[in-house]
Amino acid sequence: MTWAGTDVAALRLRADRRRRWGRVGLYASAIGFALVAAFPFSWAVITMFKQSSDLYVKANNPFWFNEAPTLEHVKYLFNQTNYLTFLRNTVVVGLAVTAITLVLALPVAYALARLRLRWGERMGIAIFLVYLIPSTLLFIPMTRVVNNFGLQESLWALIIVYPTITIPISAWLLMGFFKGIPMDIEEQALVDGQSRIGAITRVVLPLMFPGIVAVVVFAFTLSATEFIYALSFNKSSAVKTIAIGVPTELIRGDVFFWQSLQAAVILFVVPVALIFNAFLDRFITGFTMGAVKG
Amino acid sequence: MAVVEVRDLTKHFGDVVAVDGVDLKSEEGEFLVLLGPSGCGKTTLLRMIAGLEQPTLGEIFLGGENVIGLPPRARRVAMVFQSYALYPHMTVAGNIAFPLKSQGIAPEERSKKVAWAASLFGIDHLLSRRPRQLSGGERQRVALARALVREPTVFLLDEPLSNLDAKLRAAARDDLMEFQRGIGTTAIYVTHDQVEAMGMGDRIAVMNRGKIRQLGTPEEVYHHPADTFVATFLGSPPMNMLETSDFLFGFRPEQLLPDSLDHENGDRAPFTFHVNRVEYLGSERYLYGHIREHDETKVIAMLPATVSLPVEADRDHKFSVARAQIRFFDRDSGLKIPPRELP
Amino acid sequence: MTALAQDRRRYLTDHPGFLAGLFMSPAVLYILALVGFPFVLAIVYSFTDISTGNPQLDFVGWETFRRVIADPVFRQSLWNTFRFAVIANVLVVVFATALAEVLTRDFKGKWLVRFLILLPWVAPVSLATVTWLWTLDSIFSPVDWVLRQVGLITENMYWLGLPDLARTSVVAVQAWRVIPLAAVIVMAGLTAIPTEINDAVAVDGAGTWRRIFQVTIPLLAPIIAVAVLFGVILTISDMSVVYVLTRGGPTNSTQVLSTWAFIKGIEGGALGQGAAVALFLLPVLVGITAVVLRLARRREVM
Numbered sequence: 057m058t059w060a061g062t063d064v065a066a067l068r069l070r071a072d073r074r075r076r077w078g079r080v081g082l083y084a085s086a087i088g089f090a091l092v093a094a095f096p097f098s099w100a101v102i103t104m105f106k107q108s109s110d111l112y113v114k115a116n117n118p119f120w121f122n123e124a125p126t127l128e129h130v131k132y133l134f135n136q137t138n139y140l141t142f143l144r145n146t147v148v149v150g151l152a153v154t155a156i157t158l159v160l161a162l163p164v165a166y167a168l169a170r171l172r173l174r175w176g177e178r179m180g181i182a183i184f185l186v187y188l189i190p191s192t193l194l195f196i197p198m199t200r201v202v203n204n205f206g207l208q209e210s211l212w213a214l215i216i217v218y219p220t221i222t223i224p225i226s227a228w229l230l231m232g233f234f235k236g237i238p239m240d241i242e243e244q245a246l247v248d249g250q251s252r253i254g255a256i257t258r259v260v261l262p263l264m265f266p267g268i269v270a271v272v273v274f275a276f277t278l279s280a281t282e283f284i285y286a287l288s289f290n291k292s293s294a295v296k297t298i299a300i301g302v303p304t305e306l307i308r309g310d311v312f313f314w315q316s317l318q319a320a321v322i323l324f325v326v327p328v329a330l331i332f333n334a335f336l337d338r339f340i341t342g343f344t345m346g347a348v349k350g
Numbered sequence: 351m352a353v354v355e356v357r358d359l360t361k362h363f364g365d366v367v368a369v370d371g372v373d374l375k376s377e378e379g380e381f382l383v384l385l386g387p388s389g390c391g392k393t394t395l396l397r398m399i400a401g402l403e404q405p406t407l408g409e410i411f412l413g414g415e416n417v418i419g420l421p422p423r424a425r426r427v428a429m430v431f432q433s434y435a436l437y438p439h440m441t442v443a444g445n446i447a448f449p450l451k452s453q454g455i456a457p458e459e460r461s462k463k464v465a466w467a468a469s470l471f472g473i474d475h476l477l478s479r480r481p482r483q484l485s486g487g488e489r490q491r492v493a494l495a496r497a498l499v500r501e502p503t504v505f506l507l508d509e510p511l512s513n514l515d516a517k518l519r520a521a522a523r524d525d526l527m528e529f530q531r532g533i534g535t536t537a538i539y540v541t542h543d544q545v546e547a548m549g550m551g552d553r554i555a556v557m558n559r560g561k562i563r564q565l566g567t568p569e570e571v572y573h574h575p576a577d578t579f580v581a582t583f584l585g586s587p588p589m590n591m592l593e594t595s596d597f598l599f600g601f602r603p604e605q606l607l608p609d610s611l612d613h614e615n616g617d618r619a620p621f622t623f624h625v626n627r628v629e630y631l632g633s634e635r636y637l638y639g640h641i642r643e644h645d646e647t648k649v650i651a652m653l654p655a656t657v658s659l660p661v662e663a664d665r666d667h668k669f670s671v672a673r674a675q676i677r678f679f680d681r682d683s684g685l686k687i688p689p690r691e692l693p
Numbered sequence: 694m695t696a697l698a699q700d701r702r703r704y705l706t707d708h709p710g711f712l713a714g715l716f717m718s719p720a721v722l723y724i725l726a727l728v729g730f731p732f733v734l735a736i737v738y739s740f741t742d743i744s745t746g747n748p749q750l751d752f753v754g755w756e757t758f759r760r761v762i763a764d765p766v767f768r769q770s771l772w773n774t775f776r777f778a779v780i781a782n783v784l785v786v787v788f789a790t791a792l793a794e795v796l797t798r799d800f801k802g803k804w805l806v807r808f809l810i811l812l813p814w815v816a817p818v819s820l821a822t823v824t825w826l827w828t829l830d831s832i833f834s835p836v837d838w839v840l841r842q843v844g845l846i847t848e849n850m851y852w853l854g855l856p857d858l859a860r861t862s863v864v865a866v867q868a869w870r871v872i873p874l875a876a877v878i879v880m881a882g883l884t885a886i887p888t889e890i891n892d893a894v895a896v897d898g899a900g901t902w903r904r905i906f907q908v909t910i911p912l913l914a915p916i917i918a919v920a921v922l923f924g925v926i927l928t929i930s931d932m933s934v935v936y937v938l939t940r941g942g943p944t945n946s947t948q949v950l951s952t953w954a955f956i957k958g959i960e961g962g963a964l965g966q967g968a969a970v971a972l973f974l975l976p977v978l979v980g981i982t983a984v985v986l987r988l989a990r991r992r993e994v995m
Contacts, residue, residue: 079800082795082798082800083800085791085792085795086795086800086802086803086806087806089788089792089795089806089810090805090806090809090810092869093809093810093811093812093813093869093872093873094809094812095828096821096824096825096827096828097812097816097824099824099827099828099835100824100827100828103827111833112833114832114833117838118833118835118838119835159719160719160720160723161720163715163716163717163719163720164716164717164720164721166716167712167713167716167717171709171712171713171716172709179717183724186724186728188926188978188982189728189732189975190926190929190930190951190974190978191930192930192931192932192950192951192954192955192971192974193732193735193930193971193972193974193975194728194731194732194735194971195954195955195958195959195971196735196738196954196958196959196964196967196968196971197731197732197734197735197738197968198727198731199959200734200964201727201730201731201734216727217727219723219727220723220724220727220728223720223723223724224724227720238433238435240431240432240433240435241435241437241438243402243422243429243431243435244429244431244435244437245437245448245452246401246402246421246422246423247400247401247402247422247423247427247428247429247506248423248448248449248452248496248500249423249449249452249453249500250423250452251421251423252421252709252712253712254452259437262439263438263439280817281817281818281819283818283819283931283932283933283936284932284933284951284955287936287955287959288955288959298817298820299817299818299819299820299933300819302819302820302823303819303820303822303823303937314827317823317827318823318824318827320820320823321816321820321821321823321824324816324817324820325812325815325816325817325820325821328815328816329808329811329812329815329816330808332811332815333804333807333808333811
């Protein structure tokens with residue numbers, strides 16, 4: 057049948073077909089993206105359980121366990137390398153950097169969000185600009201400064217320096233969160249008998265929990281991923297974080313302990329990814345809040 | 351000694367003059383309403399009394415003491431915001447106890463006072479709930495309980511009823527008035543709703559553009575407005591204003607009545623009222639039209655339902671206003687002037 | 694002093710001006726000391742011949758800069774830094790937008806796809822790069838194995854051993870790790886597009902690709918600019934991908950400013966030269982940022 061000159065049945069057929077192809081295209085894209093994203097990690101997972109006599113044969117099918125999978129490389133990682141030390145160092149640095157960042161960035165964020173400052177806008181931009189100065193520019197003089205204070209070859213070097221990266225972004229993030237808390241509540245606290253600082257600690261900060269979580273996540277992420285400062289300051293194994301420990305230590309001369317190397321990556325990345333995935337939605341809200349209100 | 355007194359209080363925000371040399375003295379135990387359109391400065395005035403804004407000029411006295419420069423916590427005032435500003439992370443009990451905690455009052459004393467305040471408002475059963483679990487009316491009562499619990503010298507209320515459903519508002523108004531009368535503490539109440547102001551205030555300060563245009567009882571501001579602003583702001587529909595070459599005069603819609611009614615006071619000013627449209631609202635009728643004798647100025651008349659006289663639209667009618675009820679104002683300044691002869 | 698005046702002094706901490714100073718000075722001082730000072734120092738170093746062997750600050754004028762610029766590896770690094778950033782981020786824009794479109798739809802197994810997509814972003818850069826190092830291994834790469842099985846190649850590709858291939862690999866890995874973050878940013882922007890617009894486009898009969906290019910991307914211009922800005926900063930200021938994959942080789946063909954500065958300054962000890970090399974990161978960063986902002990403003994619709 058026609059309607060205003062168009063063949064409706066034929067149109068519907070075309071639309072159905074387009075929709076079906078659309079679904080196919082959607083799934084194909086989704087699978088494609090997922091494959092490319094996960095491929096090197098999947099390969100790492102397989103590798104870490106492969107026996108050397110299976111893995112190091114060029115002709116073997118790499119995706120198949122031609123010989124039985126083994127845990128020997130994982131055990132080697134935990135027993136014969138400083139992997140656990142790297143993990144511990146990363147956590148310690150993460151905690152310390154979180155603390156320093158919160159102590160310094162929370163007040164700044166509050167001041168920018170709440171106190172009517174004439175230079176408020178400009179300060180906000182200045183803070184962001186500082187973040188733009190990359191560590192790859194500052195690392196050489198920073199290394200000298202660290203050496204001059206005798207902090208080299210220690211976690212303190214990282215603990216002191218990492219906040220230069222976390223503070224600007226945290227201040228910006230927290231500013232967005234502060235703006236989301238209504239002024240009313242703070243003023244009510246003032247009238248109810250609190251000083252400004254009392255009002256902040258008792259009424260505003262408890263409501264800042266998501267913002268503080270965001271900072272914690274950010275600080276730990278940095279501690280686990282930052283490369284150039286860690287590489288420049290710390291050469292001895294005992295004080296390496298996981299970001300530099302794994303790529304530098306699991307190589308003895310020219311021999312790469314590939315299976316343990318890949319195990320080192322997977323055993324860290326997968327649990328972290330699972331946790332991240334669980335909280336992704338909250339993370340996006342925080343980011344967009346900061347972006348919209350900042 | 352007045353509980354609250356402000357002298358020549360002024361507040362500038364950059365170039366904007368929010369409050370312009372205001373003098374105000376409250377009376378003991380009164381319910382004082384600050385009434386005006388948005389932007390008139392009423393909220394800024396209230397906030398300055400609370401200590402949330404610092405005045406540019408002028409002085410504020412609470413209980414006879416000059417409080418300029420003192421932060422809110424030093425002033426012993428209680429404030430209720432439009433949003434009620436309940437602390438979301440505390441229970442109702444925690445909210446009510448908060449002002450006491452801030453003063454350092456001991457836990458046993460605190461719980462006694464919280465229980466007392468809660469029972470006064472009938473919210474005992476809500477003490478362990480969180481604000482997000484409460485209805486609008488319940489939140490208001492919690493806010494009031496929290497304000498009451500420190501036994502302040504004055505209550506400051508910033509449009510606390512405007513967030514409520516229209517239906518709840520009348521009941522909430524009644525609750526609030528009963529409570530204030532029972533407690534006897536001075537209250538300063540900000541609103542833009544003139545019905546609320548008329549219904550609640552012992553005295554009303556009508557504000558516009560940072561100044562108090564008139565301070566008086568509801569009867570005074572309604573029947574003896576100090577200028578055209580007060581005259582037209584109060585009353586819904588507003589006072590009808592007509593012009594002559596020398597002055598302005600006005601009368602209220604309910605005062606413009608048909609000649610054919612039996613009138614007690616004889617001295618009435620006649621008008622030819624051409625009615626364009628009749629609105630039947632059940633309890634009253636609004637007649638929209640214009641007065642022939644005065645350049646066809648648009649006026650509104652209000653007939654209560656008790657007057658069943660039929661009035662046709664698109665016709666001239668003979669209406670009149672008692673001369674004693676007509677108010678006169680200066681053409682240029684808008685201020686009230688003594689009665690004149692009508693042309 | 695009257696009782697009231699004493700009271701007033703007690704309330705100093707409530708004053709906004711005082712509070713602002715108190716709140717902002719620690720962070721400001723900290724940043725000045727640990728960012729401002731080293732930044733100045735970096736500039737100072739490049740005008741000296743300071744090295745670990747000769748730790749004095751001897752002013753040498755433009756000599757250090759001259760030596761640095763004369764080195765052909767430097768010019769290679771500068772060029773690489775620039776083109777890696779540009780190519781990688783073009784890839785990022787295209788694929789992140791497409792990925793964002795995919796992720797805003799509903800389909801079975803979406804949670805799994807989302808989890809896998811996040812891996813490149815969540816993993817620390819150097820660790821993710823280590824997995825690529827192994828995946829692109831010259832002898833045992835599974836990619837090569839598949840290609841050999843299918844018959845497309847007979848000899849392995851030497852992904853990290855030949856200059857052109859090595860550069861491609863570096864760019865690919867950079868793009869690979871930025872795309873998830875960019876997709877998340879774009880997704881935030883997509884949800885901000887009023888559904889009426891998509892409905893209008895559907896009624897007007899435009900297909901998916903046309904819609905993406907002629908409606909979605911222009912509307913998303915500011916959000917995409919944010920994503921690109923992040924991507925550019927991440928690629929230009931990163932040295933771990935190149936360092937772990939190739940150390941800048943083969944024969945300095947994948948060298949970028951950050952790795953070259955590290956090799957010269959930290960590994961080689963020539964601090965002055967290293968600082969000078971690193972300083973060139975600024976103009977590249979500022980330049981690309983300015984271009985991105987200008988492009989975004991021109992295509993901005995809402």
